[in-house]
Amino acid sequence: MIISLPSWSSNTRVIVKANSKAVTYVGRTQSLPDGSVRYDWVGVYLQTAFSGGSIAFRVSESGQSYHNIFIDGKFIRKIRIASKDTLINLASGLSKGFHQLRVQKCTEGEFGCTTIHQFLLSPKSTMKVVPKKNRMIEIFGDSYTCGYGSEDFSATAPFKVEKENCNKAYGSIIARYFNADYAFIAHSGRGMVRNYGDSLQLSKNTMTTRMTHVFDDFDASVAYDFKAYKPDLVMINLGTNDFSTQPFPTDKQFIDGYIKFIKQLRKIYGDVPILCIIPHSGGPVSRCLPVLMKEMTSDKNLYLSNPMENIISYQHDMGAATHPNYTGHKKIAMTLIPKISVITGWFLENKVIE
Numbered sequence: 001m002i003i004s005l006p007s008w009s010s011n012t013r014v015i016v017k018a019n020s021k022a023v024t025y026v027g028r029t030q031s032l033p034d035g036s037v038r039y040d041w042v043g044v045y046l047q048t049a050f051s052g053g054s055i056a057f058r059v060s061e062s063g064q065s066y067h068n069i070f071i072d073g074k075f076i077r078k079i080r081i082a083s084k085d086t087l088i089n090l091a092s093g094l095s096k097g098f099h100q101l102r103v104q105k106c107t108e109g110e111f112g113c114t115t116i117h118q119f120l121l122s123p124k125s126t127m128k129v130v131p132k133k134n135r136m137i138e139i140f141g142d143s144y145t146c147g148y149g150s151e152d153f154s155a156t157a158p159f160k161v162e163k164e165n166c167n168k169a170y171g172s173i174i175a176r177y178f179n180a181d182y183a184f185i186a187h188s189g190r191g192m193v194r195n196y197g198d199s200l201q202l203s204k205n206t207m208t209t210r211m212t213h214v215f216d217d218f219d220a221s222v223a224y225d226f227k228a229y230k231p232d233l234v235m236i237n238l239g240t241n242d243f244s245t246q247p248f249p250t251d252k253q254f255i256d257g258y259i260k261f262i263k264q265l266r267k268i269y270g271d272v273p274i275l276c277i278i279p280h281s282g283g284p285v286s287r288c289l290p291v292l293m294k295e296m297t298s299d300k301n302l303y304l305s306n307p308m309e310n311i312i313s314y315q316h317d318m319g320a321a322t323h324p325n326y327t328g329h330k331k332i333a334m335t336l337i338p339k340i341s342v343i344t345g346w347f348l349e350n351k352v353i354e
Contacts (some may be wrong), residue, residue, distance in 0.1 A: 014121040022127035023048045023119070027183045028214050028224055036117045040109030040218045042146045043166045047102045052125025053094040055101060060084040063112030063217065068167050078106070080162070088278060100130055106165045108146050108188060109216030135180035135346070138231035139171045140207055142241055143188035146280065149320025150329060157320040168326040173333035178346050178354055191242035191256035194249050201247045204349065207238055208261050214348055226268045231255035232311040233344055234265055237277040239285035251284065255292050262302065273301050273343045280308035280324070280332055303343050310336050330354070
């Protein structure tokens with residue numbers, strides 16, 4: 001969607017490069033030599049404050065993506081980006097003074113990689129940094145974390161990319177509740193040791209390998225250096241796809257792969273709290289993760305979530321392709337929030353979970 005810009009002449013508009021220090025990116029990104037910033041992981045977002053009442057950006061997309069636009073903390077609209085070098089108005093006609101902008105990628109990397117080139121402001125305007133929050137959550141997950149089908153209302157509805165929205169998935173809901181920044185390293189269909197629909201018992205390109213990449217799907221050759229942030233809490237929500245179709249991995253193969261994944265995180269982040277989630281769909285993961293915990297009793301900062309059996313209603317809480325909708329994700333978040341509060345020491349506040 002291209003929205004017409006205010007009538008600024010080319011010699012009066014203020015142009016700011018995407019990699020300006022006034023812009024804070026949360027999630028995995030790549031800064032390019034020309035000042036552009038590229039990313040494709042679901043949930044990556046940027047924040048900045050701007051004056052002048054109007055802001056736009058020049059952006060390119062390798063395929064298609066949807067982004068949520070927030071001004072001063074309020075959702076404004078969702079935009080679709082599906083072409084190269086597109087100029088999109090993000091906000092206009094605002095009052096004097098500074099306003100905060102947040103742009104959040106709400107679809108997965110397999111649909112497209114986004115490159116932001118420049119921000120354009122009205123004459124004599126400026127931008128300034130919005131500091132990162134004091135808390136940071138990182139989640140390694142699959143379609144549940146991505147918000148696959150979260151904006152639909154029928155379990156039998158076919159998946160449509162425009163109905164995927166990680167902002168309505170449990171991870172974003174939890175981050176909002178605890179006033180935390182977040183990063184999602186998530187891709188639909190990926191498992192710990194086996195991906196959905198694979199003919200092999202052990203897949204070659206699971207989240208164990210993707211976790212080391214800057215990009216989800218755009219370029220597997222770019223290694224991530226894990227220096228952009230250190231999370232205060234890591235959550236792992238993987239395993240549903242491992243046991244979704246035959247041939248299943250053995251329980252031992254799954255547990256051994258999961259332990260390898262945790263040890264990778266320990267080398268990277270040290271002794272941060274890690275919460276292993278038993279998916280609401282349950283299945284073999286429900287029996288494997290308690291065994292894993294027994295095998296890793298020496299890791300005192302490793303935790304297991306409570307089971308979530310029967311909290312999702314097929315009639316009311318399902319979106320497309322039998323994935324949770326926003327209501328279902330709120331239930332998942334409400335199940336996990338008390339556990340997270342105990343693990344982190346973050347106060348359990350009396351406020352709406354949304």
